[in-house]
Every structure is written in C-alpha cells, then in structure tokens.
Amino acid sequence: MASRKITTYEYMDDLDGSVVEEGEIDTISFSYRGTDYEIDLKSANANKFDTVIKKYIDSARKVGRTRAGGGTRRTGTGSGRSREQLAAIREWANKKGYEVSPRGRIPANVIEAFDSAH
Structure with a gap:
C-alpha cells in the first residue's frame, strides 16, 4: 500500500490568535522608539491598527525612509x-x-x- 505525507500550514493573526486563510494575512512593519516591529494581522485587525495609528501619523513629522523600498505595510x-x-x-x-x-x-x-x- 502506498502512503504519502501531507503537511498543512495555518496562518495566525498575531493579535488574537485566530486562523487566517493563506493570502489573507497582512504583515505590517513599523518602528517605535528606535525599534522595528512586524505583526501579522487579518484584514479586520489590520484596519483597526490603521485607524488607531492614523491620528498619530496625521500629527507626526515625516522623516526620510531608512529602508530601501520602504513603506509600512508588506506581505510575505x-x-x-x-x-x-x-x-x-x-x-x-x-x-x-x-x-x-x-x-x-x-x-x-x-x-x-x-x-x-x-
């Protein structure tokens, strides 16, 4: 009898631990007080993050990018x-x-x- 090994992967939201479908996870990179962070969030939590941080971004001064191809949001x-x-x-x-x-x-x-x- 033949057999095969099947491996499955689950993607999880770092904030609430919920399982997220492949391709639906949003990796957000940001810096705070000189430390860089990344967090993987489902769309709903990414939108909440955007809403909360928007008021701070709107009041902040923009500085030059320190990373090539920067941006605060990326996937992968x-x-x-x-x-x-x-x-x-x-x-x-x-x-x-x-x-x-x-x-x-x-x-x-x-x-x-x-x-x-x-």
Missing part, C-alpha cells in the same frame, strides 16, 4: 523564503533539538544549520 516573509519553507525549517529544527518559537524570526544559526543539512 523578510527572509526571502516562503511561509512553507519557514514552516519546514521550524519542523526540522524542533526535531533536531533547536528551540524555535512557532512564529517570529528564526535565528540565523538555525537557518544555516538547516541549509547545511539540506
């Missing part, structure tokens, strides 16, 4: 790898004894170890 991953690839790295790392959080940035040494092993 910052590593240049797909979400599926990152999920595979997390799965591999956990099996190999690395401590990797279920979301957020994967440490460079873990990615390097994964690349070396593959």
Whole structure:
C-alpha cells in the first residue's frame, strides 16, 4: 500500500490568535522608539491598527525612509523564503533539538544549520 505525507500550514493573526486563510494575512512593519516591529494581522485587525495609528501619523513629522523600498505595510516573509519553507525549517529544527518559537524570526544559526543539512 502506498502512503504519502501531507503537511498543512495555518496562518495566525498575531493579535488574537485566530486562523487566517493563506493570502489573507497582512504583515505590517513599523518602528517605535528606535525599534522595528512586524505583526501579522487579518484584514479586520489590520484596519483597526490603521485607524488607531492614523491620528498619530496625521500629527507626526515625516522623516526620510531608512529602508530601501520602504513603506509600512508588506506581505510575505523578510527572509526571502516562503511561509512553507519557514514552516519546514521550524519542523526540522524542533526535531533536531533547536528551540524555535512557532512564529517570529528564526535565528540565523538555525537557518544555516538547516541549509547545511539540506
């Protein structure tokens, strides 16, 4: 009998933890007091974020962009790898004894170890 392994991935809203369909997640990048942040939100929560921050942006002074191709909103991953690839790295790392959080940035040494092993 033949068998096959099927892996599924769930995308989650960082604010409320709800599961979001692929392509419906919105990654928002922003800076506050010199620290850069990213948050993955479903459309409804992204709209709430936009509404709240708008009054501050409207009162703020705009400064030059510090990142090439900047903007405050982008989709996808910052590593240049797909979400599926990152999920595979997390799965591999956990099996190999690395401590990797279920979301957020994967440490460079873990990615390097994964690349070396593959």
